[in-house]
Amino acid sequence: MKKLLLLSLIYFFVLAPVLSQKKRSKSKQKTYVGQTPGARPNKKDNFLNTQWWMGMRIGTTLTEAVSTASYSVLSPIDYPDEFNNKVYDQYNNPGLTAGLEFVFFIKGFNIGFAPNYRQHVFTYRSNALWSNPENATQKTEVNYEHVVDMEYIDLPLSIKYEFEVKDFRPFVMVGGYYSTLMDATKEYTISGVDQSTGGQVPIQSETHTIGATDLFIKSSLGIMAGVGTFYNAGNVRIQFEASYRLGMHNITNANNRYTDNRLAGLGDAMDDLKMNSININLGILLPLKFLSKNYRATE
Amino acid sequence: MKNILYILFLLSTLVACDLSDNEVSKPxxxxxxxxxxxxxxxxxxxxIQETSDEGFIILASKQLETSDFSGAVVLKVDKDGEYVSIQEIEAPYVHPVGKLLKIENQFHFVVMNETTLSSHLxxxxxxxxxxxxxxxxxxxxxxxxxLDIAGDIIxxxxxxxxxxxxxxxxxxxxNLLQIQTYDIGAGDEVEVPIIEHFTSTGRKLPFFCGQAPDGFYYFNGYINYTLSLVFDNFTGDPIGIIQGSQDKKAISAAxxxxxxxxxxxxxxxxxNFFTPQHIPSIPGTPIGADIPGFEIKELVPDAKVVIxxxxxxxxxxDLYLSTTKSGQLVLMGYDVxxxxxxxxxxxxxxxxxxxxGFTTTTDGGxxxxxxxxxxxxxxxICMFKISAEEVQKLF
Incomplete structure (x- = not known):
């Protein structure tokens, strides 16, 4: 099923735009590298109008986990359910992304495929309170902080349209991605104040890390859009890109919400989550074919 | 344009298939x-018992500030385990004892009137x-x-x-149908552990009773100075006894x-020892509780066990439920x-x-x-619901 999905994505993001480009009116065609203005395109022109690039990219991700349905192991008897809702930090924890990028250039369009390692990190908090109604000073408040660290192999497909401004080539980008989860961990810290025995005693546990891969499904699917610029530096292209990714589905494994959760005893259960992110990447692209006698890739 | 719409449709269908495993209508x-x-x-x-709407009723005791005894509480939760309602049985009724007995769609349990020290349903x-x-x-x-086989309460x-x-x-x-009494023996040494059991000031002792499928009634209670497992069909002359040693050595579940x-x-x-298969020499003289079995080192001392x-x-x-020294519940499956x-x-x-305690559910879990x-x-109070698939892995 995943292979079919991948083939469909390739068709949708790669072949369909290429085919549609072919159908465009010839009169609207621009003149590109190596082409004589007004001349009828031939096979040589097509060769000169295209380029393959390959390179590497590295960057950072800032993740937003959006709760679409709240869950808790705690089912309160004498206080509102909402008290157990979690609070999520947004775009607070940087993650690493690094990998390869393959680009096919044709007539201003860059069709890219960038398999890469991608890390998403997000934090959420919850708390619990027990008190003595007959003695307001006697209470115990416990705060839980969970840092979720997820590592994906990411397979994005994108289309960038670039504008020519001297050596800079600003672009706009749209695309989609399919990612598969490799590993996930949860780091949790317990803190709070214990006023059960007269004084105010701080509760501060060590930070513990546990495996959390089974709490999430393997797949992550979404769409993305962004802006950036190429810079032609000699024979290579430097690429700077900023994009926003929108997760399209719940990434929490609903079947394992309670059963494989080592923190269930603390009341913790994963919400249904959609994961969005801001991504900033820097890359370098090398040409795979040379279009002029002086071995330059572009004019 | 038609091609794009077709591809979009195909894509959305594939995505729906890929992620459909993650849609859980009922946990x-x-x-x-x-x-x-x-x-x-x-x-x-x-x-715990399952209700006809696939929810659950849980019987619990609650510590009372106004009594030496614990109060009785029943909790209703829905099929997803979410809290629905709670009822606290009012004084003078205290000290609920298991089991929670299900007769048709009514649930029963026995409590004590703390004023008269008598039993009530x-x-x-x-x-x-x-x-x-x-x-x-x-x-x-x-x-x-x-409950016995006929649905009467013992x-x-x-x-x-x-x-x-x-x-x-x-x-x-x-209504009282039958009753039999058994001397526990004279002296405070025998009575003190029982009183401490009631007031929760000492050990909770493993009292239980029932009827075997072949019709014999049994109880685990005090008789002749010891906590013993007794088989007797209300005759006063037990057909078999597995005799403990005061409350230091005894049967904890059967x-x-x-x-x-x-x-x-x-x-x-x-x-603690588990003996999944014991063939007693009954009828006969009382035997000691030194029955061969598997030592279960991970359980808390004198652990509560449900079989x-x-x-x-x-x-x-057979499924055994108990508590480990590390503070977990443990389920152990045995082939008798x-x-x-x-x-x-x-x-x-x-x-x-x-x-x-535990109960089977209509979905096999x-x-x-x-x-x-x-x-x-x-x-x-807490509960776990595990699926039929997880239950089968125990066997």
Whole structure:
């Protein structure tokens, strides 16, 4: 099923735009590298109008986990359910992304495929309170902080349209991605104040890390859009890109919400989550074919 | 444009297929903790039963500030384990004893009138909207209750005036049908552990009673100075006794397939043993509780154990529930015919847990109730629901 999905994505993001480009009116065609203005395109022109690039990219991700349905192991008897809702930090924890990028250039369009390692990190908090109604000073408040660290192999497909401004080539980008989860961990810290025995005693546990891969499904699917610029530096292209990714589905494994959760005893259960992110990447692209006698890739 | 729409449709269909596994209309496994804010609230969970709407009713005791005894609480949760309602049985009714007895769609349990020290039957409907209390005409404190094969209620009790164990049978209306008494022996040394059991100032002793499938009634109670497993059909002349040693060495749970084939657990000075297949020499003279078995090192000293027969794909199997030293619940599956363990499953992490009871569910899974200690100290009712698939892995 995943292979079919991948083939469909390739068709949708790669072949369909290429085919549609072919159908465009010839009169609207621009003149590109190596082409004589007004001349009828031939096979040589097509060769000169295209380029393959390959390179590497590295960057950072800032993740937003959006709760679409709240869950808790705690089912309160004498206080509102909402008290157990979690609070999520947004775009607070940087993650690493690094990998390869393959680009096919044709007539201003860059069709890219960038398999890469991608890390998403997000934090959420919850708390619990027990008190003595007959003695307001006697209470115990416990705060839980969970840092979720997820590592994906990411397979994005994108289309960038670039504008020519001297050596800079600003672009706009749209695309989609399919990612598969490799590993996930949860780091949790317990803190709070214990006023059960007269004084105010701080509760501060060590930070513990546990495996959390089974709490999430393997797949992550979404769409993305962004802006950036190429810079032609000699024979290579430097690429700077900023994009926003929108997760399209719940990434929490609903079947394992309670059963494989080592923190269930603390009341913790994963919400249904959609994961969005801001991504900033820097890359370098090398040409795979040379279009002029002086071995330059572009004019 | 048509091609793009077609591709979009195809793509959305594929995505839906890929992610459909993650859509769970009803959780088949879950864990819930029923939390209260009260600093002084402390619950001990006793038993659980499934209701006709696939929800659950949980019986628990609650520590009372105004009494030496614990109060009785029944909790209704829905099929997803979410809290629905709670009812606290009002004074003078205290000290609920398991099991939670299901007769049609009514649920019953036995409590004690703390003024008269007599036994009463509490009946609740599925929604907990109707609660009635009926005297059992039994001048004894209740120690345990169960249903017999005919659906009558059998009660093990203790009469502190005559210092006798009582074993009685009642109908669902509470009328006394049969009763037999057994001398526990003279002296305070015998009575003190029983009184401490009632007031929760000492050890909780493993009192239980029931009827084996072959018709023999049994109870685990005090007789002749010792905590013993007694088989007797209300004659006063037991057909068989597995005799303990005071309260230091005794049977902690039993699931008799017949009077000649028992699944047992026992404790001996804190050490726990499981004996999935015991063939006693009954009828005969009383035997000691030094029955060969597997030492279960991971259990808390003198652990509470619940044993029930589960019908699995492989046939009937016995399931043991207990509490580990690491504060987890443990389920151990055994094949009685081979005396071999078939599976094990631990439940509960992060905070300590203590075993309550368990029941099978209509979807083939298990509902297990217990107590957990939030922040390591606040005793709360909890339950686990595990799927039929997980249950089969135990066998």
């Amino acid at each position: 088949i496994s879950f864990h819930k903790i029923y939390d209260t804010r009260g600093f002084g609230d402390a619950f001990t969970t006793l038993d 509490v009946s609740v409907n599925e929604s907990l909207s109707e609660i009635t209390t009926t005297s059992l005409s039994l001048n004894a404190r209740p120690l345990s209750a169960n 009660v093990l009790g203790y009469n502190s005036v005559d210092q006798v164990s009582t074993f009685s049978k009642h109908n669902a209306a509470g 699931n008799p397939q017949s009077i000649l084939l028992l699944s047992l657990s026992r404790f001996d000075e804190g050490v 029930k027969t589960i019908v699995s794909e492989q046939g009937p199997r 015919s081979t005396n071999q363990q078939t599976g094990i499953k631990y439940l509960g992490f992060s905070n300590p847990y203590a075993a309550g 298990l509902a297990i109730c217990g107590s957990t200690f939030q922040a390591g100290r606040f005793a709360r």
